[in-house]
Amino acid sequence: xxxxxxxxxxxxxxxxxIPTPVTDFxxxxxxxxxxxxxxxxxxxxxxxxxYNDGTASLEIKxxxxxxxxxxxxxxxxxxxxxxxxxxxxxxxYEPLNMSDEGWLKITSNDPSEERxxxxxxxxxxxxxxxxxxxDADR
Numbered sequence: 748x749x750x751x752x753x754x755x756x757x758x759x760x761x762x763x764x765i766p767t768p769v770t771d772f773x774x775x776x777x778x779x780x781x782x783x784x785x786x787x788x789x790x791x792x793x794x795x796x797x798y799n800d801g802t803a804s805l806e807i808k809x810x811x812x813x814x815x816x817x818x819x820x821x822x823x824x825x826x827x828x829x830x831x832x833x834x835x836x837x838x839x840y841e842p843l844n845m846s847d848e849g850w851l852k853i854t855s856n857d858p859s860e861e862r863x864x865x866x867x868x869x870x871x872x873x874x875x876x877x878x879x880x881x882d883a884d885r
Contacts, residue, residue, distance in 0.1 A: 773830075774801030775857040777865055782851070784840040784869035792820060795836045795865060797853065799828040806856040807834070814849015816841055817867045842871035 776798040784791050799805035805828040812819055821837035828834050840847070849867040857863075 771803040772801045772859075773799055773803045773805035773828075773855065773857050775805055775853070775855050775860055775863055776800050777853065777863050779865075781866045781868065782838055784867075786870045786872050787840070787842065788871055788873040790839055790841040791869075792837055792839045795838055795851065796833050797823065797828065797836070798833040799830055801857070802830050804829055807853060808856065809852075809854040810836075811852040811854075812849065813852070814847060814867055816843040816847035816869060817849045817851075819851075838867065840867070840869040842869060842873070844871075846870045 778796050778798065782793055782795055784793060797805075797807065807823060807826050807828065810819070810822065818839045818841070819836055820839050821835070823834035823836060825834065836851075838851070847867075847869045851865040851867060853863040853865070854861060855863070
């Protein structure tokens with residue numbers, strides 16, 4: 748059975764074994780890259796999928812959500828995503844302003860993209876109630 752042995756010679760002619768490079772890495776891919784809820788008057792939900800396109804397990808270390816109008820309704824089932832597999836998040840948008848923005852930060856063990864930022868965007872065309880008011884006040 749053939750094999751490859753990597754060695755090098757130093758300046759004083761001693762032979763050293765070169766460590767075999769690690770070739771298995773996780774590789775995160777998030778779809779969609781931006782979660783755009785469009786224009787809505789009512790709360791609406793959409794799915795965000797985290798894929799592992801690498802050859803080693805992808806560990807999701809942390810999920811951070813920014814933006815008061817956005818909520819994660821269903822988080823990933825497992826912190827580890829096997830190569831070729833995926834996990835889904837269910838994100839809800841409930842309009843608070845005429846235009847709302849936020850982001851979801853995904854921290855993982857992907858060596859080339861340790862933090863993935865997914866912009867969250869939504870808007871409404873409906874007039875919004877001032878804070879502290881109710882439909883009965885109208």
